[in-house]
Amino acid sequence: xxxxxxxxxxxxxxxxxxxxxxxxxxxxxxxxxxxxxxxxxxxxxxxxxxxxxxxxxxxxxxxxxxxxxxxxxxxxxxxxxxxxxxxxxxxxxxxxxxxxxxxxxxxxxxxxxxxxxxxxxxxxxxxxxxxxxxxxxxxxxxxxxxxxxxxxxxxxxxxxxxxxxxxxxxxxxxxxxxxxxxxxxxxxxxxxxxxxxxxxxxxxxxxxxxxxxxxxxxxxxxxxxxxxxxxxxxxxxxxxxxxxxxxxxxxxxxxxxxxxxxxxxxxxxxxxxxxxxxxxxxxxxxxxxxxxxxxxxxxxxxxxxxxxxxxxxxxxxxxxxxxxxxxxxxxxxxxxxxxxxxxxxxxxxxxxxxx
Numbered sequence: 492x493x494x495x496x497x498x499x500x501x502x503x504x505x506x507x508x509x510x511x512x513x514x515x516x517x518x519x520x521x522x523x524x525x526x527x528x529x530x531x532x533x534x535x536x537x538x539x540x541x542x543x544x545x546x547x548x549x550x551x552x553x554x555x556x557x558x559x560x561x562x563x564x565x566x567x568x569x570x571x572x573x574x575x576x577x578x579x580x581x582x583x584x585x586x587x588x589x590x591x592x593x594x595x596x597x598x599x600x601x602x603x604x605x606x607x608x609x610x611x612x613x614x615x616x617x618x619x620x621x622x623x624x625x626x627x628x629x630x631x632x633x634x635x636x637x638x639x640x641x642x643x644x645x646x647x648x649x650x651x652x653x654x655x656x657x658x659x660x661x662x663x664x665x666x667x668x669x670x671x672x673x674x675x676x677x678x679x680x681x682x683x684x685x686x687x688x689x690x691x692x693x694x695x696x697x698x699x700x701x702x703x704x705x706x707x708x709x710x711x712x713x714x715x716x717x718x719x720x721x722x723x724x725x726x727x728x729x730x731x732x733x734x735x736x737x738x739x740x741x742x743x744x745x746x747x748x749x750x751x752x753x754x755x756x757x758x759x760x761x762x763x764x765x766x767x768x769x770x771x772x773x774x775x776x777x778x779x780x781x782x783x784x785x786x787x788x789x790x791x792x793x794x795x796x797x798x799x800x801x802x803x804x805x806x807x808x809x810x811x812x813x814x815x816x817x818x819x820x821x822x823x824x825x826x827x828x829x830x831x832x833x834x835x836x837x838x839x840x841x842x843x844x845x846x
Contacts, residue, residue, distance in 0.1 A: 498706035520550030527599030528556030529563040605712035611671035618675035654811035668801030687760035695757035700766025704743025705837035709846035719838035720846030742830030745823035764810035
């Protein structure tokens with residue numbers, strides 16, 4: 492396993508870059524602003540662009556990376572890259588740029604249920620006020636803006652809409668335990684649509700479905716980092732509820748390929764599901780997959796939801812990827828078994844088992 496640093500694998504960055512060979516030239520000589528740039532996804536965006544700058548781009552792409560470190564932890568604090576300008580700033584506050592901005596990836600957000608329970612107002616602000624601020628930048632500079640939304644905007648879908656297409660309106664509670672995240676992402680999408688129709692600002696929305704991979708913080712508290720930390724500590728895995736809730740999982744190299752294709756190729760105003768359509772696994776089945784992946788005997792405890800984790804989670808989450816395939820040429824390639832193997836090899840090297 493070749494680590495580029497503590498948060499990603501060299502072969503994953505290379506794979507993402509190779510998957511973008513047909514569109515990467517669109518980034519040549521451009522200025523990209525990435526909010527949430529020190530988060531899980533943001534760091535991959537910057538690493539991929541750094542790799543492209545070193546090899547395939549005729550003119551180097553300049554990146555302005557913005558983060559306020561509210562949940563980024565220590566992973567990014569010593570991160571340096573050529574052609575990268577870092578701004579420690581909350582994008583919920585007004586922001587402007589003197590240099591022309593060509594692309595904006597608005598990835599700032601608080602995605603872990605543990606943290607958005609802890610920071611509900613900040614979660615709302617970054618998805619609503621922060622999105623409005625970045626849309627104003629896009630409007631001023633005639634930039635293309637990619638809004639990192641969430642599959643959570645679908646809520647708990649009716650079984651008739653599994654797999655879930657982008658046209659599904661959602662089944663979301665405005666007063667539920669997850670509402671600060673779900674509803675703010677929905678409103679962020681509405682803002683993108685308004686700017687697209689009213690000001691002709693080129694906006695696109697991506698709705699990630701359970702993206703995972705190296706770089707997820709041990710204290711992220713979502714299912715796979717949580718499982719990895721407990722395995723490292725030789726403790727039983729804890730599955731909340733009854734363990735029948737299902738998800739499909741998308742490995743990070745496939746997801747970042749999809750996100751960047753949406754940024755470059757997305758049709759104005761359109762949303763895109765990015766994830767993996769198969770297999771749809773219950774949490775109990777996921778634990779069995781992990782056991783086979785790491786060739787280690789692990790035990791599982793089915794427990795009640797803790798107070799720190801919202802109990803009203805969707806029972807199923809599975810994307811219809813037809814639109815992304817047709818309009819973006821998006822095809823996930825990494826199987827769940829290979830993705831889990833890569834993630835757990837990395838996590839067992841990096842995690843300390845104290846998450």
